[in-house]
Every structure is written in C-alpha cells, then in structure tokens.
Amino acid sequence: MNPTLKALLITLALVVAGALIFPSSYYFRVGSLIWINTISVTGIVVLLGYVGLVSLGHAGFFAIGAYAVAVLPGYGVPSGAALFVGAAAAGLLAMVIGRPILRLSGYYLAIATLGLGMLIWMVLTKESWLTGGPDGMVVAGFNPRHWFALVGIKMKSTEAWYWLTGLVATIGVVLAVNLGNSPWGRALRAVHDSDVAASSLGVDVARAKVVAFAISAVYAAVAGSLLALANGYITPDTAGFMHSVEMVTMAVLGGATTVYGAIVGSLILTALPQVLTFVAEYEHIVLGGVMVATMVAMRRGLVPALGDLAHRLAMRGRSK
Amino acid sequence: MNRLEIENLGISFGGIKAVDSVSFSAAAGEVTSIIGPNGAGKTTLFNLISGVYAADTGHVRIEGADVTGEPPHRLARRGMARTFQNLQIFPQMTALDNVMTGCHLRETSNLLADLLGLPSSLRETAKSRGLALSALERVGLANLAARPASELSYGQLKRLEIARALVTGCSILLLDEPAAGCNAVETREVDDLIHAIADEGVCVVLIEHDMRMVMRISSHIVVLDQGSKIAEGKPEEIRDNERVIAAYLGAHGAAEARAAHA
Amino acid sequence: MSELLQFVLSGVTVGAIYAAVALGFTLIYNASGVVNFAQGEFVVIGGMTAAALIALGVPVIIAAPLAVIAGTLVGIALYRLAIKPAGKAPLVSLVIITIGASIFLRGVMQVVFDKQIHRYEGFSGDDALRFLGATLLPQSLWIIGGSFVVFAALAWFIGHTHAGRGIRATASNRFAAVLVGINTGRAMNLSFALSAGIGALAGVLATPVTFTSYDAGVLMALKGFSATMLGGVGSPAGALVGGFAIGLIEAMTAGYISSDYKDAAAFIVILLVLFVMPQGLFGRRTTERV
Ligand SMILES: Nc1ncnc2c1ncn2[C@@H]1O[C@H](COP(=O)(O)OP(=O)(O)O)[C@@H](O)[C@H]1O
Ligand SMILES: [Mg+2]
Numbered sequence: 001m002n003p004t005l006k007a008l009l010i011t012l013a014l015v016v017a018g019a020l021i022f023p024s025s026y027y028f029r030v031g032s033l034i035w036i037n038t039i040s041v042t043g044i045v046v047l048l049g050y051v052g053l054v055s056l057g058h059a060g061f062f063a064i065g066a067y068a069v070a071v072l073p074g075y076g077v078p079s080g081a082a083l084f085v086g087a088a089a090a091g092l093l094a095m096v097i098g099r100p101i102l103r104l105s106g107y108y109l110a111i112a113t114l115g116l117g118m119l120i121w122m123v124l125t126k127e128s129w130l131t132g133g134p135d136g137m138v139v140a141g142f143n144p145r146h147w148f149a150l151v152g153i154k155m156k157s158t159e160a161w162y163w164l165t166g167l168v169a170t171i172g173v174v175l176a177v178n179l180g181n182s183p184w185g186r187a188l189r190a191v192h193d194s195d196v197a198a199s200s201l202g203v204d205v206a207r208a209k210v211v212a213f214a215i216s217a218v219y220a221a222v223a224g225s226l227l228a229l230a231n232g233y234i235t236p237d238t239a240g241f242m243h244s245v246e247m248v249t250m251a252v253l254g255g256a257t258t259v260y261g262a263i264v265g266s267l268i269l270t271a272l273p274q275v276l277t278f279v280a281e282y283e284h285i286v287l288g289g290v291m292v293a294t295m296v297a298m299r300r301g302l303v304p305a306l307g308d309l310a311h312r313l314a315m316r317g318r319s320k
Numbered sequence: 321m322n323r324l325e326i327e328n329l330g331i332s333f334g335g336i337k338a339v340d341s342v343s344f345s346a347a348a349g350e351v352t353s354i355i356g357p358n359g360a361g362k363t364t365l366f367n368l369i370s371g372v373y374a375a376d377t378g379h380v381r382i383e384g385a386d387v388t389g390e391p392p393h394r395l396a397r398r399g400m401a402r403t404f405q406n407l408q409i410f411p412q413m414t415a416l417d418n419v420m421t422g423c424h425l426r427e428t429s430n431l432l433a434d435l436l437g438l439p440s441s442l443r444e445t446a447k448s449r450g451l452a453l454s455a456l457e458r459v460g461l462a463n464l465a466a467r468p469a470s471e472l473s474y475g476q477l478k479r480l481e482i483a484r485a486l487v488t489g490c491s492i493l494l495l496d497e498p499a500a501g502c503n504a505v506e507t508r509e510v511d512d513l514i515h516a517i518a519d520e521g522v523c524v525v526l527i528e529h530d531m532r533m534v535m536r537i538s539s540h541i542v543v544l545d546q547g548s549k550i551a552e553g554k555p556e557e558i559r560d561n562e563r564v565i566a567a568y569l570g571a572h573g574a575a576e577a578r579a580a581h582a
Numbered sequence: 583m584s585e586l587l588q589f590v591l592s593g594v595t596v597g598a599i600y601a602a603v604a605l606g607f608t609l610i611y612n613a614s615g616v617v618n619f620a621q622g623e624f625v626v627i628g629g630m631t632a633a634a635l636i637a638l639g640v641p642v643i644i645a646a647p648l649a650v651i652a653g654t655l656v657g658i659a660l661y662r663l664a665i666k667p668a669g670k671a672p673l674v675s676l677v678i679i680t681i682g683a684s685i686f687l688r689g690v691m692q693v694v695f696d697k698q699i700h701r702y703e704g705f706s707g708d709d710a711l712r713f714l715g716a717t718l719l720p721q722s723l724w725i726i727g728g729s730f731v732v733f734a735a736l737a738w739f740i741g742h743t744h745a746g747r748g749i750r751a752t753a754s755n756r757f758a759a760v761l762v763g764i765n766t767g768r769a770m771n772l773s774f775a776l777s778a779g780i781g782a783l784a785g786v787l788a789t790p791v792t793f794t795s796y797d798a799g800v801l802m803a804l805k806g807f808s809a810t811m812l813g814g815v816g817s818p819a820g821a822l823v824g825g826f827a828i829g830l831i832e833a834m835t836a837g838y839i840s841s842d843y844k845d846a847a848a849f850i851v852i853l854l855v856l857f858v859m860p861q862g863l864f865g866r867r868t869t870e871r872v
Contacts, residue, residue, distance in 0.1 A: 004437050054674050100857045106673050107617045107815070111807055112856050115849035118804065126842040175435045182434035182441050183427035183448070190410050190421045196372060196872050197408035201488060202396035202425035211431060241800060245681050252678050257412070284689025291682025295675045296667045363872075372872050404872065 007177040007259060008170065014263065015166035019159070028158040030274055032230055035165035036223050037266035039172045041250045042259055043219025046176055048248065049256035050185065051212040052192035053102070054110045056244045057117025058220045061090040063124060063239030065221030066228035067131060070139045079142040083225040090221035091214045098210040117244050124236035136235030139228045161230045168226065172219060173259045179215075180259075188212055220247070253294050255301025264302050321384045323348045323523040324492050329368050329378035330547075338364045340547040341377060346540070348491070351514060351524045353534045355558075356544035357567070362527045363405050365544070366494050369525075370402050371395045382492065397425060401490035403481040405497050405527070409469050415480055416465040419455050422487035423448035448487075455483040460509060474501035482513065492523045499530055511537060535559065543567075584715030589837040590830065591713075595722040595791060597829020598729035599625075602784035603806030604813065604821035605733065606777040612753035612816055613773035616665060616676050620684035621806055622799030623691075624781025627653045629794035630691055632786045633700035642705060650782045656687065657778020661771060684799060691796040704790040721790045728787045732780055733822055739776075749773055753816075801845065805832075808848040812855055827851075 018031045040062055047053050068086025069079050077085065101112045124131045131137060145160040155163075179185045187208050190198035195205045228234040237243065246269065254265025272290070276283050298305045322345035330341045339361040346352035354362045367373040369380055371392040379388045382398050390398075401422075410418050427448060429441040456462045459479040464472060472480060478498055485493055495514065499507045511533050518524045518537075528534050534541065534555070541558045543551040545567040551558060558564055603621055610618045631652045635645035664683050668675060704721035711718045740746035745768070751759040752769040759766050785794065792798075809828045813820025828848050835847035 048674060054677060056677075101853075104856055107677075108811070108856060110617075110673075110677060111811055112853060114804065115808075115853050118849050119846055122843065122846045174437075178437035178441075179435050181445065182437070183424065183429055183444050184431055184434040186413075186417060186421045187424055189413060189417075190424075193410035193412055194408040196392070197404065197410065197484075198421070199392035200370060200372075200396060200402050200408075201422050201484065202393050203421075204393045215435075241804075245685075248674070249678055249682075252674060256674070281693055282689065284685050284692060286689075288682045288684070288686025288689055292664045292679050292686065295671065295679045295682065296664065299668075299671055299675050367872055406872070408872070 003177050003181055004174060008174050010260070011170040011173045011263065015163070015170060018166070019162065022162075025156060025158040028156075028162040030270065032158070032161045032165045033227075034266050034270045035162070035169040036227050036230070037247075037250060037270050038169040038263050039165075039226070040220045040223035040247055041254070041262040041266050042169075042172045042176050043216035043223075044247050044251040045256055045259055045262045046179065046188075046219070047212050047216035048251055049258065049261070050180060050188040050192060051209060053209060053212065054106075054248065055113040055213070055216070056110050056241065056248065057113035057115070057120075058216065058247050059239045059241070059243035060117035060120035061094065061217040061220035062224035062227075062243065062247075063120060063234075063236070064090045064093065065224030065226075066234045066238050067124065067224075068221070069142075069225045069228045070137050070234050071130060073140040079140060079229060083222065083229075086225050087218045087221045090217040094214040094217035095210055098213040099206070102206065102209040102213060114241065114244070117239060117241060121236055121239040121241070124239055131236065134236060136233055138233050139231070141232065142229045165226055165230065168222065169263075172222070173263070176259050184208075184211070249291055252301055253290070255303035255305070257300070258303055261301050261303040268302075322346060323383055324369075324525065325379075325381040325384075326365075326369065327379045327381070329365065329375055329380065331364065331368055331373055331376045337547045339368060339544075342542075342544065342547075342549045343378075344540075344542045344549065344552060346492075346523050346525050348523045349518055349521045350539035351518050351526055351537050352540045352542065353526045353528060353538040354542050354544060355528070355531075355534055359546075360544040361547040362544055363496055364547075366402060366496055366525075366527065370400060370494060396488065396490075399489075399491035400494070401485035401488045401492070402494035403478070403485055403496055403498060405500070407474075407477050407481065409477050409480065411468070411470040413469055414465065415456065415461060415467050415469050415472060416449070416452055418469050418480055419452035419484045419487055420445075420448045422455075422484040423451055425488060426451075451487050452483070455487045456480075458486065459483045459513065475503070475506050478502065479506075479510065482510075486517070490522065492525070493517060494525045496527045497529060498526070499528060499533060507533060585837070587714055588716040589833045591716055591718050591722065593830035593833030594826060595719075595725055595829070596832065597826035598726045599784050599788045599792065599802075599825075600805045600809045600828050601822045601825025602729050602732060602780055603802060604809035604825045605736065605818060606781045606784075607806055607810045608816060608818050608821045609736075609749075609773045609777040609780070611810075613749060613770050614661075614665060616680065617807075617815075618660075618777070619677065619680040619803060620660060620687060620799075621777070621781055622801070622803030623684050623687040624653045624657060624778045624799075625785035625788070625802050626691065626794055626796065626799040627656055627687070628782030628785025629789035629798075630695050630700060630785075630796065631782075633702055633789060633794065634695055636702045637700075642702070646786045649786050650779055653782020653785070654775050654779040657774045657776075657781075658771060660778070661774035665774070666770070684803070688796055688799065695796060697796060699793050699795045701789055701793045708790070719791055721787070725784075725787045725791065728783065729822075729825075732783065733818075736776070736780070736818070745769070745772055805848055808852045811852050 022028050022031060047055060065086040069082045072082035072085060073079055097116060104112050125134050143157050144164040145157045148155055148160050187203045190203055191205050191208050199205050224238060250265035250269045251262055253268060255261030273283055276286055325345040327343045328341045329339060331339050342365060356362055368375045371390055379386055387395060387398060427444045429444045433441040453465060456465050459482050461476060461479055478501060482498060499510045502510060507530060514524060515537055538555055541555055542549060543558060543564050550567055551561045551564045603625060606621050607618060610616055628649045631649035632645045635648060636642060660683055664679050668679055704719060705724050706720035711720060740750050748764045748769040749772060751764050752766045756766055805828060809824035810821055812827055813824030831847050831851055832844045836844035
C-alpha cells in the first residue's frame with residue numbers, strides 16, 4: 001500500500017478507536033495529551049530518526065508555541081493566528097540558531113541544544129511581566145466545540161479537543177511520512193547514515209540539518225500551542241529539561257526511525273503516569289527504570305522490534 | 321586543458337606528510353590510476369581532491385576552474401563523484417534507495433511539495449527510481465534492489481557505491497579500490513564497467529591494487545610512495561620503472577613471499 | 583574592590599564544586615566514551631546521605647566517608663547494571679540510559695530520604711572569616727582545598743599506580759589496551775567508582791554552603807557539563823580550569839548583571855565556546871578519518 005495512505009488510515013483508525021472506547025471525559029483529556037505528544041514526537045522522529053540529530057532542547061520550541069497562544073491574544077491576535085505565529089517564530093529561531101549549533105555533532109550538539117532550551121526556560125521564568133513568571137499564565141479561552149457545532153456536530157469540549165488534536169496529529173504524521181519518501185527525505189536519511197557519502201552526492205549536509213531542525217521545531221511549537229489552548233494555562237516547565245528528555249524518550253521508546261514509533265511512544269509514556277497516580281511517589285523510579293531497560297534490551301524501540309518479530313514469524317511460517 | 325588538474329596538493333597529520341606536494345592531471349574519457357603500497361597516501365589524496373579534507377598546500381582545478389577548498393557537495397555540483405575504500409553505504413536504506421539518493425542533484429521538487437506529497441514531488445521520485453534501477457542493472461545488482469543495503473556482501477556494496485556515483489551523471493569519477501572483495505569474475509565485470517564509463521567520456525581516476533587490472537585499463541598511471549609521487553607515465557613505462565619496482569612491486573613481492581612462507 | 587573579592591571568593595567556591603563534577607565526567611568519558619548525565623546525582627547522593635546520617639546523630643567524621651562510599655557503590659552499580667549491558671549502543675541510547683538512570687536515582691532519593699532541602703553545619707563551624715573586607719565561610723576553604731587534593735590524588739593515582747595506568751591505557755585506546763592484556767573491565771569499574779566517589783565527596787563538602795535536595799542534581803550536572811565543555815571533553819586539566827571559570831563567570835554575572843540570569847551565563851558561555859572552538863579550550867583537534 002502507498003505509505004501515505006497507510007499512515008493516514010492507521011492514524012485515523014487509532015483516533016476513531018480511542019473515541020469509541022473512551023468511557024469518560026477524563027479519558028478524552030488523556031487522549032488529547034497523547035495526540036499532542038504525538039505531534040511533537042513526530043518532529044523528533046524527523047530530527048532524530050531521519051537525520052540522526054539528538055536535541056535535548058526541543059521543549060524550548062514547544063514553549064514558544066505555548067506562550068505564543070498565551071501572550072499574543074492579549075495584544076489582539078486571535079488564538080488561531082497566534083498558533084501560526086508561534087510555529088513560524090519557532091521555525092525561524094531554529095533556522096537562525098541551527099546554523100552555528102548544527103555544526104556540532106554527538107554530545108556537543110546534545111549539550112548545545114540543552115543550553116538553548118535552558119535559556120528559553122530561564123527567560124520564560126524570569127520575565128514575569130510578559131509570561132507570568134514561574135507560576136505561568138492563563139490562556140484565553142478557545143473552544144473547538146464551536147467549530148464542530150458549525151458543521152452541525154454537537155459534543156463536549158473534551159471530546160472536541162480530542163478530535164482536533166487527533167486530526168492535527170494525523171496531518172503531522174502524514175506529512176512526516178510524505179517527507180520520508182520524498183527527495184528531501186532521502187537526503188535527510190542519507191545524512192543520518194553517512195554524511196560524507198551524502199555530501200559527495202551533492203547533499204548540502206549543513207542545510208539538510210537546519211531544515212530538519214526547523215521542521216521539528218515547528219512540530220514542537222504546534223504541539224505547544226495546542227497544549228496551552230487545551231489546558232487553558234501554561235507554566236515555564238513546558239520548556240524544562242525534563243520535557244525535552246520526555247520527547248526524545250517517547251521517540252526512542254517507540255522507535256525513532258518511524259512515525260509509528262512516535263505514536264506508540266507517546267501513548268505509553270503519556271498513559272504511564274496516569275496509570276501510576278496511585279503510586280505517584282514511585283513515578284520517577286518507574287520512568288527512569290523503563291528508560292534504562294528499553295534502551296538496554298530494545299535499542300531500536302518497540303515498533304521496529306515488533307516489526308522484526310513479525311518478520312521472523314512470517315519467515316518461519318513460510319519455511320514450514 | 322585537462323578535466324581534472326592537481327597541483328602540489330599536500331596535507332600533514334600530526335607532522336607526518338600523508339600527501340606531499342602531488343601533481344598530476346587526468347583527462348576526460350581516460351582511466352588514470354593511482355597506485356602505491358598501503359599507506360602511500362592514495363585515499364588521502366582522494367579525500368583532498370573531493371573536498372573531504374582541507375588541503376594544507378596546492379590546488380585542484382576542474383576544467384581550469386580553481387575549486388580548491390570547495391566543500392564536497394559543491395564539487396558534486398561540478399560533476400565530481402566518488403566511491404569509498406571503507407564503504408560509506410546508507411545501511412538503513414534499501415539498495416534502491418541508496419542509489420536514488422545519488423539523484424539528489426537532479427531532483428527539483430521543493431520542501432513544501434515533498435511534505436505535502438504533491439505530484440511534482442512524486443514525479444521526481446518516480447524519475448529517480450527509473451534512473452536508479454537502470455544504474456543497478458548496469459552494475460548487476462537489479463535483483464537486489466529491494467533488499468536492505470545491510471544485507472549485501474562486500475563486493476556487492478562496492479558495486480552499489482559505483483551505481484550510486486554513476487546516477488549523479490558525473491563527469492569525474494573517483495574510484496577507491498572498486499574491485500576489493502570481488503572474485504575473479506566480478507573483477508572482470510568491474511573492469512569492463514570502468515572501461516565503458518570512460519568510453520562515455522567520463523574522467524575516471526582509479527585506485528586499485530590488482531596490477532593486472534590497472535595495467536589493462538589505465539591510460540596513465542601515477543605512483544605514490546610515502547605521500548610523494550615517485551613516477552608517472554603509461555602502463556608500459558611504469559612496469560619497467562626501477563624506482564617503482566623497488567618501492568612498490570618490490571615491497572609487495574617481499575610481503576607475498578613472507579606470506580607464502582608463513 | 584572588596585566587592586570584587588567577594589564575588590571571586592564565591593565564584594571559586596562553587597567553581598571548585600563544578601570542577602569536581604567535571605572531573606567525574608571526564609573520568610567516565612575517557613574510560614567508556616559515555617557522557618554520564620547522572621553525574622549530578624552522585625553529588626546529591628553524597629550530600630543527602632551525609633545530611634541524613636548527621637541528622638541521626640552520626641558524627642561528621644563518620645558520616646562523610648559513609649556518604650562517599652554510598653556514592654561510589656551507586657557509581658559501580660550504574661556501570662554494571664546500565665552501561666555495561668548496553669554494550670556498544672549508539673549515542674542516543676546512551677544519552678537516554680544515563681538520563682534514565684538519573685531520573686531513577688532521583689526517584690529513589692525522594693523515597694529513601696524526602697523532598698526537603700537539607701544542609702548541615704560546616705566542618706569548621708559557620709562563623710564567617712573576614713578577609714580584606716570580604717567574608718568567607720570556612721567551609722569554602724574545605725571545598726576549594728578538597729578539590730585540589732582530589733585533583734592531585736587522582737593525578738598521582740593515574741600516573742603512579744598499576745590500576746591507574748590501566749585506566750589511562752583504556753582511555754587512550756581501549757582496543758590496544760585489550761591487546762596488551764590490560765583488564766579494561768576493571769579499569770571501567772574503577773573509573774565509574776572514582777567518578778562517583780569524587781562526585782559524592784563534592785556533595786559532602788558542598789552541602790553546608792550550597793544546600794541540597796533530591797532534585798538538585800540536574801542543575802549540578804549541567805554546570806559540570808558546561809565546565810567540561812569549556813575545558814575540552816576528555817581533558818582532566820581542562821575540567822579543573824573549566825570548573826573554576828564557570829564558577830567565576832557565574833559569580834560575576836550574579837554580582838554585576840543580574841542574579842536572575844546567573845545560571846544563564848554558564849550556558850551562554852558554553853554556546854559561544856562551542857561555536858568558536860567546538861573542541862573546547864583544551865580539546866584536541868582531529869580530522870575525522872574516512
Ligand atoms: N584523518 C587522518 N588522521 C590522521 N592520519 C591520517 C588520516 N587519514 C590518513 N592518515 C594517514 O595518512 C597515511 C596515508 O593513508 P592512506 O591515504 O589511507 O593510504 P593508502 O590509501 O595509500 O593506503 C597513513 O599513514 C594514514 O595513517
Ligand atoms: Mg587507501
């Protein structure tokens with residue numbers, strides 16, 4: 001099957017399946033979170049899975065999107081437009097800062113992006129006149145329910161948010177799949193495997209890296225805007241180091257080389273803390289343990305590992 | 321004016337001159353071979369010519385234009401392509417995708433079209449697939465197109481790299497030990513392939529250890545030893561050159577004799 | 583003038599802590615090629631363990647070594663349970679593993695100890711010394727002195743003992759070290775143990791001045807990194823210089839610009855250094871082989 005169509009059908013099917021089985025508003029809210037994370041993690045897949053670059057600062061871009069929809073409406077920009085402004089700002093910042101930063105590789109790049117994320121976090125924390133400081137700020141109301149009502153569909157706001165985030169995630173996944181199978185995608189994946197060979201074939205490696213960095217920043221910013229709007233408030237912790245780590249962990253846990261890994265990783269790591277609320281004290285222990293254990297036992301992530309397993313079973317079936 | 325001209329090219333690593341002021345030129349439609357014992361600096365010379373390393377001294381000219389210091393992707397635009405002694409394959413891609421990547425400079429769709437999966441992007445991909453398939457055909461790997469590159473043998477990967485370089489439509493092709501890891505039959509095929517590529521007007525520069533192959537297909541041979549050029553000429557001239565026999569064939573012969581005794 | 587001196591003194595004090603953390607990074611990096619994101623947790627384990635023991639009435643002179651031993655054991659466990667089984671994992675896996683380990687350790691400390699901020703009395707009391715118009719806690723002298731003693735002891739150990747030479751050989755070329763019969767597994771264990779021990783010691787010394795809590799490791803690790811980067815990854819002398827440099831820059835920023843952005847100063851310096859000299863001040867420049 002055409003990979004674009006496959007991605008579209010699988011993601012949509014998951015969105016619909018969630019809506020069918022979720023028993024309460026609470027589940028829809030967690031579902032929205034899963035799809036919002038899927039969006040930012042799909043960006044990480046483009047950056048890490050396609051090009052092989054580790055960023056520990058993407059929460060900074062996420063927060064740019066979040067604060068755009070929080071701050072700009074106060075200056076008369078409608079929330080919807082603010083989302084696009086935030087995405088553009090994140091993409092632009094990524095391009096400007098990407099040039100010097102992306103000359104670095106490996107640990108140096110990880111640390112430099114980490115520093116970038118920390119700087120954004122600090123500005124959001126300290127400039128309280130604009131951002132409300134460490135306590136965060138309230139985000140002006142925006143309710144997608146009304147959009148659905150326009151086309152005659154009536155539902156609760158939590159459900160409306162679920163559908164909206166699910167649809168945006170589907171678009172994000174499909175675009176990433178398109179990219180992966182396109183000329184640019186091949187260039188990006190070539191940089192991942194051998195930047196020397198890629199450049200010998202005419203790929204401008206520096207430019208390819210900047211492009212991937214900017215794309216992933218836009219994904220993060222869109223996710224950030226959606227989270228801020230859905231929650232109705234925002235704090236600087238969205239820009240925090242732990243959030244950046246979470247994004248990369250979701251990608252790697254699910255399998256960073258494929259967008260399906262982004263979905264699975266977001267699903268597991270978003271649901272896990274919800275399941276663990278009764279042992280909230282042990283949340284860090286479980287999360288840290290899961291991170292170490294998967295990387296030791298299943299380096300490429302869940303989706304590729306399951307793919308391998310299915311492949312092997314199929315081979316065995318055939319040889320019988 | 322020759323298509324590729326090298327003048328006083330040199331680089332040192334930690335005080336050791338890996339390539340020391342080497343000059344030669346290579347003409348279109350011919351095979352120019354670089355030979356010399358292991359560690360002579362042949363691969364390093366390729367890395368200098370193709371812009372992977374920045375030269376300490378000297379110049380590289382393509383069609384008379386000074387391209388010294390240009391990064392590899394610009395040189396690729398000027399028609400240079402290469403293969404690598406220590407394979408630089410894209411192991412996570414299929415063989416076909418590896419070669420399609422070589423079409424990068426021909427592909428004209430923009431990023432937005434690629435993201436949206438617009439027809440212009442799909443058309444480019446279809447075109448590249450066609451070119452890549454015929455290049456795979458040419459190096460004898462068409463039947464392995466859909467295989468992950470990581471599953472191919474060493475000799476097959478060597479040819480995969482040639483196919484990938486060929487689809488760029490290069491006018492200068494640098495081949496670093498393309499027949500390494502090939503059996504006699506495959507070596508013969510590679511030999512014929514290189515011949516055919518040169519006959520199409522490409523300027524081929526070849527590093528190869530198989531002396532019979534080198535003598536058979538080269539128009540011109542450059543001999544390196546310890547970073548310096550010690551001889552240059554037609555195959556017959558090189559075969560009879562005392563210094564070459566002493567420095568290269570001698571050393572090689574001695575090594576073989578040792579191996580035979582062991 | 584006395585103001586400047588005051589800033590220098592506080593810069594050197596925290597700088598000594600950063601230098602110790604950076605030294606820990608360097609030891610592990612040289613031995614295994616891993617940048618250990620859990621390095622800050624070693625410092626916190628040292629501080630928290632000492633604080634808990636002292637609160638139970640254990641005298642400092644016993645609590646301090648026990649805390650260092652606790653940190654050392656955790657370092658060895660980290661190597662045996664997480665780094666070694668990962669084998670030759672790609673960089674991103676190693677990043678996730680060590681970050682995962684740091685989160686795990688944070689969780690354990692939250693459960694074993696608590697979420698409060700802790701400190702205990704300085705080893706020589708808390709009465710500030712006066713010095714050319716500036717004040718200095720006697721504990722600062724312990725910290726600064728401690729970091730130099732650690733550096734000297736480490737230099738001696740690596741240069742003059744059999745086990746130390748094993749570490750050095752493993753660091754410079756693991757493959758060759760195996761060929762000449764060096765027990766690289768032991769060298770690796772030892773590197774993690776030393777690194778963790780040094781971190782825990784830094785925590786024990788620093789807590790009376792800097793305070794500590796279960797989640798203080800993150801920022802500590804980041805500062806340590808910045809110091810390592812500034813000095814050049816892999817260079818012990820660079821770690822020391824980088825540590826003091828970051829400490830001083832931070833203190834000057836807090837004193838003359840804004841204490842809000844003292845943490846930012848370190849990162850801005852790092853970004854600038856990385857842009858100008860991607861190998862750091864003391865790092866080696868090499869051409870990647872193709
Ligand atoms: N990136 C590098 N760093 C340090 N030394 C190098 C590098 N590249 C090549 N060399 C050295 O240059 C010399 C020539 O190597 P090479 O060009 O690979 O020889 P050949 O291809 O003729 O066998 C060798 O001594 C090698 O060790
Ligand atoms: Mg060579």
